[in-house]
Amino acid sequence: MQATPTSKLLDWYDAHRRALPWRALPGAVANPYHVWLSEIMLQQTTVATVIGYFEKFIDIWPTVHDLAAAEDDAVMTAWAGLGYYARARNLLKCARLIVDQHAGHFPDTEDALRALPGVGPYTAAAIAAIAFNQPAAPVDGNIERVLSRLAADTTPLPKLKARIKAYNASLVPAERPGDFAQAMMDLGSSLCTPKRPACGDCPWQADCAAHASGVAETLPRKAPKREKPERRGTVYWLENKAGDVWMARRPEKGLLGGMYMFPSQGWDPANDAPLDTLAPGTWTPLSGEVVHVFTHFRLTLTVEAHTWPHDDPPPIEGRWVAPHDFANVALPSVMVKVAKHVLS
Ligand code: SF4
Numbered sequence: 001m002q003a004t005p006t007s008k009l010l011d012w013y014d015a016h017r018r019a020l021p022w023r024a025l026p027g028a029v030a031n032p033y034h035v036w037l038s039e040i041m042l043q044q045t046t047v048a049t050v051i052g053y054f055e056k057f058i059d060i061w062p063t064v065h066d067l068a069a070a071e072d073d074a075v076m077t078a079w080a081g082l083g084y085y086a087r088a089r090n091l092l093k094c095a096r097l098i099v100d101q102h103a104g105h106f107p108d109t110e111d112a113l114r115a116l117p118g119v120g121p122y123t124a125a126a127i128a129a130i131a132f133n134q135p136a137a138p139v140d141g142n143i144e145r146v147l148s149r150l151a152a153d154t155t156p157l158p159k160l161k162a163r164i165k166a167y168n169a170s171l172v173p174a175e176r177p178g179d180f181a182q183a184m185m186d187l188g189s190s191l192c193t194p195k196r197p198a199c200g201d202c203p204w205q206a207d208c209a210a211h212a213s214g215v216a217e218t219l220p221r222k223a224p225k226r227e228k229p230e231r232r233g234t235v236y237w238l239e240n241k242a243g244d245v246w247m248a249r250r251p252e253k254g255l256l257g258g259m260y261m262f263p264s265q266g267w268d269p270a271n272d273a274p275l276d277t278l279a280p281g282t283w284t285p286l287s288g289e290v291v292h293v294f295t296h297f298r299l300t301l302t303v304e305a306h307t308w309p310h311d312d313p314p315p316i317e318g319r320w321v322a323p324h325d326f327a328n329v330a331l332p333s334v335m336v337k338v339a340k341h342v343l344s
Contacts, residue, residue, distance in 0.1 A: 005150065005207045006180065015184035017318050018190070020047065021054055021266070023182070030178065032063045032106040032131040034241035039123045039130075047189065064106075067092070068099040076258055083333060084295075085259055089252070090118025108132040129172075129181040138181055139169040147222040149192060152209030156221040172328050176211035192216075229297045233299025234269030235290075235338050236275040237305040244320035246308070247329065250274060255294070259332045262339075263318065268298055278314055282306050285290055290341050292334040299334065303342055328338050 003011075016024070022038035024030040037057060041050040056078060061067040067075070072092060079088035094117045098106060106127070107113055113124035125138035139147075144157065147164045155163055173180055191198045199211045210216040240248040248262045249269055263273030283304040290301040308314055321329055326339055 005204055006171050008181045008203040008207070009187065010173070010176060010179060013179055013186060014048075016186070016190070017182070018186050021051060021058070030131045031107075032127065034058070034121075035127050035131040036094075036106060036119075037067075037091075039126050040094075040118055041082065042209075043087060043120075043123065045082055051080070051083070063104075064095050064098050065104055068095040070095075072258070074332065077328060080259075080330045081333060083254055085332065087118055089258060094119065096242055101121070103200075106131065108134065110134060110136045125327050126181060130178040132142075133176070133178045135174060135177045136181070137165070137167050137172045137177075139168050142192075143168060143184050143208075144220055145194065146184060146188045146192045148206050149210035149216050150204055152213060152215060152219070154215075154219070154221055156223045158223065160220055222263035228293065230300070231267040231297050231299050233264050234275060234303075235262050235264045235301050235303045235335075237262060237286070237303050237338075237342050238275065238308055238314065239305070240308050240320055242320075242322075244322045246314060246318050248316065249288040249323050256332045256334075258330070259335075260321070260329045261317070261332065261335050267301070273316060275314070275316065278316075279306055280311070286342065288341060290334070290337050292337055294334075301334075301338060303338060305342070 017023075017026070019041050020038075022031075022034040038050065038054050046093050057067070059076065061070055065337075070092065075092050076085065076088055079085065080092075082088070097116065098104060103224055107116075107127065108131075109126040110124045112117050119127070122138050122140050125136040128134035128136040129138060139161070139264045144160060144164050147153075147167050148160060151167060153163060153167075158207050168184075171180070174206075186203070186205075191202050195217060197211075197216050199208065199216065201206065202211075205211060208216070208272050209240060217293050237245075244336065246263065249260050250256055250258065254270060255268060261271075264277070265272045283306045286303045286305055288301070292299045292301070313320070323339070323343060326336075331339070
């Protein structure tokens with residue numbers, strides 16, 4: 001039988017598949033809890049970063065039942081550093097729903113998976129294909145890149161997405177759809193990289209229209225980017241006489257929901273802390289700035305410091321935390337940067 005792009009890719013995968021801690025061994029059945037957990041972590045985070053977090057979570061919470069029974073704070077703390085904290089909140093919500101409403105079993109269809117908290121179209125397709133061998137065709141940025149090159153499709157993103165989705169669906173084999181999805185992911189991350197794709201080692205070298213015409217590196221085309229808006233704010237570093245620092249917990253909903261932060265003002269009006277009114281004229285501006293880039297804006301923070309002279313805590317909600325305990329608090333990356341800036 002003549003080799004097709006699909007069969008060539010599967011042969012290449014059998015010889016070169018990446019060993020990843022959430023991946024089943026060849027011929028073995030995948031663990032849906034592992035697949036789901038890894039796919040949620042991999043949303044907006046690289047494989048290299050996710051490996052350590054995945055192993056930590058599986059170590060602490062080996063089953064979905066264990067995770068469902070976890071304390072919210074323990075999960076948020078274990079997640080700290082992965083970013084996009086709504087994912088951690090949805091992770092817990094989803095684990096509890098799987099235990100309460102599905103007797104601890106993940107549903108096996110794309111549609112039912114999409115109804116779960118934190119599971120969008122890509123994640124649902126990836127779990128359906130990898131965990132349940134359903135003929136689903138997940139499409140992410142890597143797969144858009146690989147397939148836009150295979151077809152030399154110069155349609156710019158985001159218009160390209162619908163075309164790639166249909167193209168991908170046409171390639172998915174009736175047997176081994178899970179391996180096909182993982183093979184596409186591996187090809188995109190190891191050979192068909194954004195810069196300098198390794199076409200000489202690629203199983204699709206003879207089929208790839210972009211390689212044949214020498215335009216691979218220019219694909220996929222993108223619509224011109226808009227600049228991110230700028231925001232500025234002030235962080236209040238309030239210490240007590242023992243050197244502990246005041247932290248407030250943000251509301252569950254909204255940006256960085258449920259995370260601990262040093263009180264701040266000016267950049268997120270819903271969470272402004274009126275700390276500057278507590279001791280007017282006594283805050284000392286520290287030199288330098290902290291810059292953090294969120295998905296939708298770029299934030300520049302200055303820091304003002306003050307030592308709280310009273311034994312009673314300040315009249316705003318929060319708690320004192322010693323700097324050596326910062327690592328045990330669910331502190332978002334932007335506030336880890338602030339702490340480093342102040343303490344360095
Ligand atoms: Fe990508 Fe090159 Fe393979 Fe084409 S031949 S799919 S450009 S690595």
